[in-house]
Amino acid sequence: MRDDVSPNETARSLRTPIRVVHYLNQFFGGIGGEEHADRAVEVREGVVGPGRALDAEWRGAAVIVATIIAGDNHVATWPAEAERAIRSALEAYRPDVLVAGPAFNAGRYGLGCCAACRVGTILGIPSITAMSPENPALAMHENRGLLVLPTTDTAIGMRAAVPALARLALKLGRREPIGSAADEGFLPRGLRRDVMHEQTGAERAIALLKRKLAGQPYRSEMGVEVFDGVAPAAPVRNMDAARIALVTTGGIVPRGNPDRLREYNSIAWRAYSIAGLSDLTPEAWEPIHGGYDATFARADPDRVVPVDALRALEREGAFGALDDRMYVMVGVGTAVGNARRFGTEIARDLRERGVDGVILTAT
Amino acid sequence: MRANRIVAGVRIPHPVSNPTVAPEKELGVRTAVARRALEVLTLPVDGPTVFTVDHPGAR
Secondary structure, three states: OOOOOOHHHHHHHHHOOEEEEEEEEOOOOOOOOHHHOOOOOEEEEOOOOOHHHHHHHHOOOEEEEEEEEEOHHHHHHOHHHHHHHHHHHHHHHOOOEEEEOOOOOOHHHHHHHHHHHHHHHHOOOOEEEEEOOOOHHHHOHHHOOOEEEEOOOOHHHHHHHHHHHHHHHHHHHOOOOOOOHHHHOOOOOOOOOOOOOOOOHHHHHHHHHHHHHOOOOOOOOOOOOOOOOOOOOOOOOOHHHOEEEEEEOEOEEEOOOOOOOOOOOOOOOEEEEOOOOOOOOOOOEEEOOOOOOOHHHHHOHHHOOOHHHHHHHHHHOOOOEEEEEEEEOEOOOOOHHHHHHHHHHHHHHHHHOOOOEEEEEOO | OOOOEEEOOOEOOEOOOOOOOOHHHHHHHHHHHHHHHHHHHOOOOOOOEEEOOOOOOOO
């Protein structure tokens, strides 16, 4: 995949090498192991540790003007302080590109690399890091938009990681357009970019199909969303005493939609009181979901959220108590990032309210 | 989908009910679906598992 440096580029690079700042942890920065993990952020002029391998790849087309080194614990424990120090260093050196890591599957190092890249991005400095796709730092919401090249779990993969990192860093430093994740090799960020194509969609689809039928390699233009797996919750032990809450993606709201929840592409959830209600009447509740035929739910909202049935079961003693709050989302065209946030927020709320089990009705 | 405990619903616009049964029987469908959901909450699962509802109206 690596492109060769053409004579023209070599000539240009001799005039104006790309200025790089490199971020490392205390171990790769040559300070020491775990006993030095509390070291605060420091800046060294020039190349340190793995930077030498990058430097060799660039052959003068880019130079590491400074290396930021921070202890793993320091970054994980004092993120605000660490980010301020990284910011000062980047403002002082004003590099064309920031390279962080590779961090492999080291969690705190991954956090540091991501923090450095976020600071760089805020300052308008193209920033890139490399680590294992399994690195816990990448599960954090704020790190989802970063440019990250995949590596192996351990530093065994350093030799393979460096050329890819050097190549893409050089492109970023030169402000060259960056292609898709599949073309450039970085981890997909869930972003789509409009492009012009000389063939129509129909022509491209037929060409893809022919390749597939012929057993040739092909690549769909539609990325298939990969959904997070969630470990199953433990079963409810004592249903007789359990507090059960209702959650729905069916968009049943108080009549008139007082919170103006969107009918599509939802950005918010709401909890509404159902305390003392024996059912959801069409006079008081209505569906605002833009993705299903609402005729049935408009006539009786219990068809989407069975409050009446659960009240009957509550009276019968089939479970402890129905929670006073009904959680409402409008699940149509909702961005996965928003859905993930709704889930996190609602789960936190449910836990605080001592809810033991949830029935989520989905349309 | 990656939900772990899934009770098979009736139709998208009325997942826990069935407007085609006689009106006096419709609450019975909802109650059967809700009762099954409560039961499923007490069952251990290893991953996404679909549970059906044994009720003539819940199909």
